[in-house]
Amino acid sequence: MNAAGVGMPALLHLDAFAREVEQAFGHLPYLVGSAARGKVWRDVDVRLMLPDDEFDALFPQFKSPRPGRLDNRWALVCAAISELGRARTGLPIDFQIQRTSDANEHYGGGVRHALGLSLSWTA
Template sequence: MSARPGIGIIGVGMPAHLHLEAFGREIEDAFGHLPMLVGSSATGKQWRDVDVRLILPDDEFDHLFPDHDAPARMDGRWSLLCAAISELGRLRTGLPVDFQIQRMSNANAKYDGVRHALGLHAVRGGQ
């Protein structure tokens, strides 16, 4: 199966892919960084949920979540934001979105799988 350059093979299909792209643009508008589609839905058609990750530079992550000193520690602000944005993603896309915000150094050290940027491919009327 071949994919357009830059998009990659995404297992959610159409039109869900378009809805994920729009959701990605909303995240970028709010945080200034594009979220990534990761996990099994980024590589194939069999998945349980749709993993979307916002990977922030360490200093930005630490500014937003100063009490989130270890990934295993529960942080109220981080947990609420991730849960709320997951639910927004589900409502916007119709998909079971699992959204998490990650510190860049942690994400790069622990997760080496496929990452597809969401929000790069705008759909514009008349073009």
């Protein structure tokens, strides 16, 4: 992964946080946005893309991926996980859960780095 935007050791903490998210939801989150592209960023955008059916089961009232039309449950879950991420990593995390089809339609051309991947080395 290109860790240029976040750097070390923050990336280690971010990956550990990502593994917590995976344990809870069964899917790894992604580093996206300005922190995925370089060293100048305001916050660290972390996105969890859930299959559409899983997203819809968690947030049945969610109608639009656009700001200004927020579902209260979705907003509270995202805010709570953002704060957990901030506490775990020391980084200004902006965590959002997205429906995979919406993420691909609206943000498919952006940079996405999978977080929480562990590599094991054997001698």
